[in-house]
Amino acid sequence: MAAQLLIEQGHSVVLHARNPQRGQEALSGVPGAETVVIGDLTSIAQTRKVAEQVNALGVFDAVIHNAGIGYREPRRIATEDGLPHLFAVNTLAPYILTALIERPKRLVYLSSGLHRGGDASLRDLTWEQRAWQGQQAYSDTKLHDVLLAFAVARLWPEVFSNAVEPGWVATKMGGAGATDDLDAGHRTQVWLAVSDDPAATVTGQYFYHMRLRTPIPATRDVERQEALLAACKRLSGVELFR
Numbered sequence: 001m002a003a004q005l006l007i008e009q010g011h012s013v014v015l016h017a018r019n020p021q022r023g024q025e026a027l028s029g030v031p032g033a034e035t036v037v038i039g040d041l042t043s044i045a046q047t048r049k050v051a052e053q054v055n056a057l058g059v060f061d062a063v064i065h066n067a068g069i070g071y072r073e074p075r076r077i078a079t080e081d082g083l084p085h086l087f088a089v090n091t092l093a094p095y096i097l098t099a100l101i102e103r104p105k106r107l108v109y110l111s112s113g114l115h116r117g118g119d120a121s122l123r124d125l126t127w128e129q130r131a132w133q134g135q136q137a138y139s140d141t142k143l144h145d146v147l148l149a150f151a152v153a154r155l156w157p158e159v160f161s162n163a164v165e166p167g168w169v170a171t172k173m174g175g176a177g178a179t180d181d182l183d184a185g186h187r188t189q190v191w192l193a194v195s196d197d198p199a200a201t202v203t204g205q206y207f208y209h210m211r212l213r214t215p216i217p218a219t220r221d222v223e224r225q226e227a228l229l230a231a232c233k234r235l236s237g238v239e240l241f242r
């Protein structure tokens with residue numbers, strides 16, 4: 001829906017999919033998209049290749065990090081790199097892509113109201129000591145996404161970097177019982193990516209339905225931001241250059 005709206009507004013849009021079949025489905029579902037980059041974000045190696053494909057296309061005005069896995073995983077599923085599937089996609093992949101894609105003018109990171117229940121201690125990020133809890137693991141990663149957005153805003157002042165809470169909407173991730181407005185869920189992403197509205201041309205903020213919303217105070221803690229960046233660097237072997 002975000003891609004379709006951007007195309008309707010006259011923007012050039014590149015999609016992402018985890019494999020060629022899904023790529024063709026994405027292109028079919030979004031007429032007018034320029035192309036699709038391919039890579040499974042559960043894999044560090046493939047995520048690196050996604051960044052390479054993006055850079056080969058040129059410098060982007062905006063990148064929206066909205067790939068994600070939901071809160072209903074029943075167990076810790078390990079990736080080829082030995083990391084929890086959910087952490088790899090929701091936390092580590094946006095970190096790697098941020099680090100390796102040539103800096104755009106704007107970055108948008110999808111979080112969730114569930115970030116408020118995330119573990120701000122950042123202990124056991126990879127769920128090796130804790131008993132697995134899918135919703136807690138998801139909440140943790142959505143906290144990480146806000147920490148990442150705010151860290152990038154602080155470190156790269158020339159880039160608008162913001163986090164978005166799209167609401168609990170009836171997607172495959174959210175489930176049929178979700179009560180929020182599906183149509184409103186994508187509009188803030190688009191607005192932050194392209195609008196010249198003074199309210200959108202800001203950085204280091206958290207939005208819900210095109211309005212500022214206050215995230216938990218831990219997201220503003222520079223030490224926590226730096227701890228997350230250091231952990232992601234250690235786990236991925238990729239450094240976010242200052």
